[in-house]
Structure formats: C-alpha cells, structure tokens
Amino acid sequence: MVSAAPVASGRAPYTAPVSPSAAGPSVAPPSVPVSPLPLPELRAALLAWFDRTGRSLPWRAGAEGARDPYRVWVAEILLQQTQVARGQIYYDRFLTAFPTVQALADAPQEAVLKAWEGCGYYARARNLHRAAQQVAQDGFPGSYDGWLALPGVGPYTAAAVSSLALNEARAVNDGNVRRVLARLHAEPQPTPAWVQARADALLDPARPGAWNEAVMDLGATVCTPAAPRCDACPLRVWCAAFASGTPAAYPAPKVRAAAQEVTVVAVLIGTPHRAVLERRSGALLGGLMGLPAEPLAAGETVQDALTRLCARLPARPGAFLGRLTHAMTHRRVTLHLHAAQADLPLRMVADEALSRLDQKALALAAQPALL
Numbered sequence: 408m409v410s411a412a413p414v415a416s417g418r419a420p421y422t423a424p425v426s427p428s429a430a431g432p433s434v435a436p437p438s439v440p441v442s443p444l445p446l447p448e449l450r451a452a453l454l455a456w457f458d459r460t461g462r463s464l465p466w467r468a469g470a471e472g473a474r475d476p477y478r479v480w481v482a483e484i485l486l487q488q489t490q491v492a493r494g495q496i497y498y499d500r501f502l503t504a505f506p507t508v509q510a511l512a513d514a515p516q517e518a519v520l521k522a523w524e525g526c527g528y529y530a531r532a533r534n535l536h537r538a539a540q541q542v543a544q545d546g547f548p549g550s551y552d553g554w555l556a557l558p559g560v561g562p563y564t565a566a567a568v569s570s571l572a573l574n575e576a577r578a579v580n581d582g583n584v585r586r587v588l589a590r591l592h593a594e595p596q597p598t599p600a601w602v603q604a605r606a607d608a609l610l611d612p613a614r615p616g617a618w619n620e621a622v623m624d625l626g627a628t629v630c631t632p633a634a635p636r637c638d639a640c641p642l643r644v645w646c647a648a649f650a651s652g653t654p655a656a657y658p659a660p661k662v663r664a665a666a667q668e669v670t671v672v673a674v675l676i677g678t679p680h681r682a683v684l685e686r687r688s689g690a691l692l693g694g695l696m697g698l699p700a701e702p703l704a705a706g707e708t709v710q711d712a713l714t715r716l717c718a719r720l721p722a723r724p725g726a727f728l729g730r731l732t733h734a735m736t737h738r739r740v741t742l743h744l745h746a747a748q749a750d751l752p753l754r755m756v757a758d759e760a761l762s763r764l765d766q767k768a769l770a771l772a773a774q775p776a777l778l
C-alpha cells in the first residue's frame with residue numbers, strides 16, 4: 408500500500424514505488440525508485456481540478472455521492488469498452504426506452520436487446536435485464552456487497568455504483584484508472600491487484616464518489632493513452648512518468664493474444680429490409696436475430712458450408728452477394744453472403760435486434776450494384 412505520510416514541504420518531481428507485482432520479466436520503460444505520495448495534497452489537487460472541470464454527463468444526475476443508482480448502473484454496464492461520446496448515444500436511447508428500473512424489468516427481452524443494438528456484449532444486456540427484475544422486486548442494494556450479488560455486476564460496477572450513489576469508500580479500477588496510476592508511479596506492468604491496491608490507498612474516503620469520477624475524468628480527458636496533456640494535469644508535480652520525460656510510455660503496451668479467425672456463410676432470403684431471420688444462441692450473440700448462417704467446419708469449403716446451410720433451412724442457394732470482415736473481442740469474422748430462395752416467413756429487419764455483423768451483412772446486400 409502507498410504510505411499516507413505527508414511530505415514536509417515543497418513539490419519536487421516525484422519518484423514512485425518499485426513494482427511489487429513481479430508480473431513477468433521487466434520491459435522498458437523501467438519502474439522508478441520509491442518515495443511515498445503526499446495524500447492530502449494530492450487528493451486536494453485532483454478534487455479541486457474536478458470541482459472546476461468535471462464533465463457534465465447524463466448519468467451524473469443527483470448530488471455528489473448520491474447519484475441516481477439506476478443511471479449510474481446502466482451507464483457503467485453500457486460504457487464498458489465504449490468511448491464516452493459513442494456510449495452517450497446508446498445511453499440516451501436506452502434511457503428513453505427504459506427510463507426507470509421498473510420499466511426495464513417489465514420489458515420483454517427482445518425489446519431490451521433491441522435497445523442495446525450496436526453496443527455489443529449482449530450478455531450484459533441480458534444480465535442487466537435479469538438484475539432489474541430482481542431490483543424491481545427487492546429494491547436497490549444498499550451496499551457494495553449487495554450490488555456485487557446482482558447478475559452481471561462485477562467489482563468495477565459495484566465500486567462505481569456504491570461510491571457514486573451511496574458514497575461508500577470503494578475505489579474503481581478500470582482502464583483509465585490503470586493508466587493514471589501506472590503513470591503516477593511509473594509502473595510499466597501494473598497488474599489488476601497492483602492497481603486496486605493503489606486505487607484503494609489514494610481514494611479520498613471523505614469524497615469517494617467525486618474521487619472516482621475525478622480519476623476517470625482525468626484519464627479520459629487529460630491523461631489520455633497516446634498524448635497525455637501533462638501541462639494541464641493537477642497531478643503533474645507528483646507524477647513519476649512525467650518526471651521520466653516519457654509519460655506515454657507507461658504503462659507498457661499489453662501483449663494481446665491473436666484473434667481467432669472464423670469464416671461464416673450466411674444467406675439473404677428476401678430483401679435487406681424484409682428477410683428470413685433466425686434467433687442466435689450462445690453466449691456471444693444469444694437472443695439476437697440474424698441472417699441464417701453457419702460457420703465453416705474444419706476442412707470445409709465455403710461451398711460445402713453453403714450447401715449444408717441450405718439443406719438445413721431448406722433453401723436453394725443463389726448468387727454470391729459479397730464478403731465482409733468484422734472484428735469482435737477475440738475473433739475476426741469473415742462472412743460470405745449469398746442470396747437464396749425459400750418458402751419461409753420473412754421478418755421486418757428494422758423491428759428486430761441484430762448484431763453489428765448482421766447489420767453489416769444487410770448493408771452489403773443493400774449496396775446499389777446488388778439490387
């Protein structure tokens with residue numbers, strides 16, 4: 408844990424703790440030697456900056472430490488892995504459809520998935536819906552532990568909601584927090600446990616909700632990934648990465664596993680606006696509607712998979728309409744789209760919740776040259 412001992416005087420550039428994480432071999436840039444952070448000064452500086460410049464966001468309705476729990480909860484689930492500007496559009500659409508937790512609890516799952524369209528990670532929407540039904544029955548949880556017990560709520564969301572809506576002293580730990588703390592301490596390889604320990608130590612127990620919002624805002628607007636604006640940063644005088652002269656080098660880039668390559672054959676029966684759709688199953692896209700599709704089995708050709716798909720429906724295969732690629736979290740999908748004919752019921756595409764992959768396939772089919 409970072410010491411709370413105050414610094415006697417001055418604000419010399421800071422040196423940060425050696426990593427205790429021992430997370431694999433050290434890579435450049437190096438950790439920088441130890442010195443404790445002056446918590447009262449540092450907290451006061453960041454909170455004063457936040458009080459002046461904190462973002463006005465729709466889910467920040469309500470007083471500091473007493474935010475609307477439903478809005479905070481929906482935002483934290485919906486904005487994971489999403490830029491705030493884009494996430495705000497999705498958030499507004501979702502809150503318009505379901506302005507209260509009761510409205511969300513009462514809605515059919517298809518309507519929830521439709522309002523979630525484009526946000527990806529549809530398991531989150533299904534869990535949010537189940538949890539809303541629980542909250543509508545039992546009331547909002549009154550503590551971090553109560554939030555953590557809800558479906559789909561992990562430590563990050565529980566910390567965010569309990570600090571922002573209940574003023575409970577719980578520190579959030581997300582990508583923004585990780586980056587800010589890694590730079591503050593010049594830690595190249597911060598593990599989740601390392602980040603959580605430092606976030607817990609820095610959290611201002613008098614204003615936990617504001618503190619969490621402040622760190623998130625700093626990471627989103629000043630201590631940005633590629634080009635941190637250190638000149639505008641309230642933590643600059645204590646920041647070891649700034650003192651190093653290469654703040655953007657911290658933390659070191661993560662080595663990501665290569666995405667799995669998946670090839671899929673899909674058929675368009677009907678038109679891009681009125682087509683045969685099937686309900687998807689599985690964790691990734693379960694509950695969504697989509698064009699009839701089959702992934703290529705090992706050793707299969709596209710033609711083999713198309714024949715298998717058409718035999719299943721049944722349908723008669725038609726012209727090749729095009730090919731597209733789509734990146735998902737751990738997969739890169741190549742989709743081959745064919746026309747097909749069948750005596751099967753058509754659905755209005757606009758009425759259904761579709762994945763981004765299916766939306767791209769329909770957009771491909773709607774290109775003028777293909778009509």
Ligand code: SF4
Nearest residue numbers: 630637640643646654
């Ligand atoms: S001084 Fe620069 S690197 Fe350090 S926390 Fe502030 S913006 Fe980030």
